[in-house]
Amino acid sequence: MALFTLGINHHTAPLAVREQIAFQTDTVQQALADLTRCQAVHEAAILSTCNRTEVYFAGDTPGAASQWLAAYHRLARHEIEPYLYTYPEREAVRHAFRVASGLDSMVLGEPQILGQMKEAVRAAEEAGTLGTTLHKLFQHSFAVAKEVRSTTAIGANIVSMAAAAVRLAERIFERIADQKILFIGAGEMIELCATHFCAQQPRHVAIANRTVERGLMLADRVGGTAIRLEELGERLPQFDIVVSCTASPLPILGLGMVERAIKVRRHRPMFMVDLAVPRDIEFEVGEMDDVFLYTVDDLAQVVESGIESRQAAVVDAEAIISERVDGFLRWLATRGTVPIIRSLRDAAERARRHEMEHALKLLARGDDPARVLDQFSHRLTNKFLHAPTQALAQASDGRDELPALVGRLFHLHPDSRLGE
Template identity: 85%
Template sequence: MPLFTLGINHHTAPLSVREQVAFHAERVPEALTDLTRCKPVHEAAILSTCNRTEVYVATDVPEAATHWLAEYHGLARHEIEPYLYSYPERDAIRHAFRVASGLDSMVLGEPQILGQMKEAVRAADEAGTLGTTLHKLFQHSFAAAKAVRSTTAIGANIVSMAAAAVRLAGRIFERIADQRILLIGAGEMIDLCARHFVAQQPKQVVIANRTVERGRALADRLGGTAIRLEELGERLSHFDIVVSCTASPLPIIGLGMAERAIKLRRHRPMFMVDLAVPRDIEREVGDMDDVFLYTIDDLAHVVESGLESRQAAVVDAEAIIAERVEAFLRWLATRGTVPVIRSLRDAAERARRHEIELALRLLAKGEDPARVLDQFSHRLTNKFLHAPTQALTRAGSDRDELQSVVAQLFHLHLDPHLGE
């Protein structure tokens, strides 16, 4: 079954487009089931992160996935088609390997994408849409990523999104140690940001999360406190720095909430970072005079430091990936011969069993064992050679080609003068 990848990412589309086709984690199983109801789609996996939404499928009709993606999100196909990329088999394999290795990330070499891909595989497996082909593709992707990271410097000197957020905050405030920080969400990205900000020893750290117990668990590790998301409106004005990354389908901080907070702060500046896709903070908030709002795309300009040392490793990484792509293509090619190999072995096994049974009956009658073994070997050899011999005898215009195949299969060294 041919492989195919359809996607949209930070290279091809702005945040305003990416957020329209993002999949929230809790909706991925339902989406996978819906996608594989399209008869041409036999296997599927969805990778949806802040920077990309990609659909990996095994299908003979790749257009089905494109149509489904637009329809599922309630969009006209022409609205997203200019931003989409689609890769047939070889390119799809290479792309998966590059994504897993961090070569296609906004932050070159960042390691988080590997965990996100593994989560996508787990979701597809649980949804029952991860067949043999995609399972093998992702396992090879993880192996390629491991080889790249262990043998090249692709992961050296990385400036993460979290570190970039701290750098930007440092441009607004002279001392982060004098500021109060609010972190909205309790996922991996917020955890990473929290550790970077806490290292600056801020005046206060508060975690706001829909599930307060999860927020409290993170706050306890950081020496902070936790509040319910519902308290955000009345507490927002207390904070100088706000970092948000949730899976909310709708903005958590709207223009009205931000305006009230700034008024209560007597127009003291507020630094905000929105790492969510779709956005947690309404776009219009960034137009306010006293708010410095940065999205995940804005942070891309900061993460370029340290890039040169990693760029030198890209050549080595691409060579590793190219080699592994060829290996995976060979595996795909052999899958087409599996039914023939299985039938050949089954036929040989049936012949072997039949001759063994005959030989055992003859031995039970008291016949000479040496004679029985000799007859057994002759009959078995004749059965194995009957089909190829008959094919060669009856061959027509393709005789030369057939002879060459038989010679290759049986490792024969033909004497060109034998038939003279």
């Protein structure tokens, strides 16, 4: 059983492709159960964010997982294969460590991905698909991420997606303080965006969320109001800035709804940010003259302005990761010997029990205890040494590596002679 990573991310695929194979939070556990029904996949975890969908798994071959991924999303395999990457063992471990450390993120060094990986691990645990190998991989990943962030400057001067959205809005509107802002969703990303935008003290803030109670909680924290998703069509024209990030599998704001809102606004511009994957706002909305629509991929250009100051830290981070990869692979190698160690101990235990029963019978009939113990030890020794002695006797020539291996196994001195 080997370790693999199969995935697609912002480096290999545009948003239009990534959103086709994204997993919704409430479907991940069922998807994992479905994947591990494949005989070739024994352990699995799925990491699905706005920038990536990755399957970490232990199995026999990677082919079964890529075939499953296409079938699960009802896509032809050739449609997504050009965008997929598959990493075997060493590369899979290194990739997991880099992702956890923020080195593979659109925002270099961003900390959110670590929480998202932990959520992926929890989902796999609850689905019963984590297993010993993946559990160890992710625990090592989290430890490496902590080491990288505490010993390098990889997290310094981060320009987050939320901060980038504010910067873009400031290009459209002279003052954020004069604008009304609508946030759709109430998750971590929306909360971050709300914090950044509200620091500019906008005229009004509203939170629209599927669960009104959760929307009210966030609205209370940022000094805004909460509205129901069903009210969007009616309330949308009131807002100058719209930021959306939900887990909806279908768009929440369609072209028709936005067209009506712009008409009511008498073509006053709207600034919209869609951070969701799949997208919350139909892409045709971005073609409207009075709408400035930005997606996660668009924000990357703004984010990159802060990368230069962190590039030196990448070298240090990569060195840490390379060393930790070697350590994990050493542990993984020992996992391969577990079955043979178990078999060896089982065989020794069977021989011990058999000879113990024989010795007890001799004692029960009154034989001399000293003679019984001597016979017991000889018989047990002969059973233990029979297989290695036979293998040595059948070694093809003096250069066979078996004698040296036996010497290592039994801690024999180089000058000792078998049989002496």
